[in-house]
Amino acid sequence: MNYRILIVDDDREIAGLIEIYLRNDGYDTVLAYDGEEALRALEGDEPVHLVVLDVMMPKMDGLTVCRRIREEKHLPILMVSAKAEDMDKILGLMTGADDYMVKPFNPLELSARVKSLLRRAYRMPSETPAADDAIRIGALRIDKNTHRAEVDGKPLHLTSTEFGILHLLASNRGRVFSAEDIFQQVWKEKYFDSNNTVMVHISHLRDKLEQETGDKMIATVWGVGYKIDG
Known part of the structure; x- marks a missing residue:
């Protein structure tokens, strides 16, 4: 499966670096530089499988974007922020993010977090129907x-x-x-x-x-x- 990741950050340099890391891992990417643009990207024809979401952005901050996404979608969200306090992290997770990383971060850690979220979110069922062991x-x-x-x-x-x-x-x-x-x-x-x-x-x-x-x-x-x- 070819995963497509939406990168949302008003800092174009950081967004570009994240895009390079993720493309090197084989993912397709799409960029948005504010919250409103991010929501429009999610309504596009191409599916998005994961969102890397900055917190502090103009027009609409990342927490608001996360709440809006959670109203309709259940795709994994990795929130990134320069805010390192525990309460900032807790607020991000309570808003609906699956994980939270503090800037600056190691590219290898970003890659590992993305892989982990995708693995948990898109485990594929077996091709042959199994007994109902729910x-x-x-x-x-x-x-x-x-x-x-x-x-x-x-x-x-x-x-x-x-x-x-x-x-x-x-x-x-x-x-x-x-x-x-x-x-x-x-x-x-x-x-x-x-x-x-x-x-x-x-x-x-x-x-x-x-x-x-x-x-x-x-x-x-x-x-x-x-x-x-x-």
Whole structure:
């Protein structure tokens, strides 16, 4: 599959450098230099599979763009920003981004993050139909083959990262996973003690589950981690 990545940054030099890195990895790219241009690019005829999104931009900032994208689309979003504070990162993730990188960043790290997000978002189902081995918890059905979760047949709109966390916990009901365990199994990267990414995604996932099922489902075992009973 030939992935197409939308790069959104008002700094044309940075946007151009990111484009070079991603094209060297074999991806198709399209550039946008403000939020409004980014949204227009997403409505074009050519599909976009991932967005690299700057936060601080004229006309419409990256947080607003991220919210607008999440109203209709569930493609992975990698947010990039010069803001390095934890609260800035948490805000970006709560807005709907799948991952967050601080400028300046190492091109190899950018490449690794993009590959990880694409791998989680576009796992292809097997060509031959498999037996229905989907996980069911009450009205919730989680199908790893189609990368889809639904409640009473209605799609539960999750990002690829949220789906990964939900599937991990639901397929190991009763087992407690630490934030480090979750990060290493879903992100496939080294975990750092100051990393709040898992906590933010768990919070977002709980809100969505509660809205659709009336149950947050994910229990916190204080000082240990997270689990789903059932």
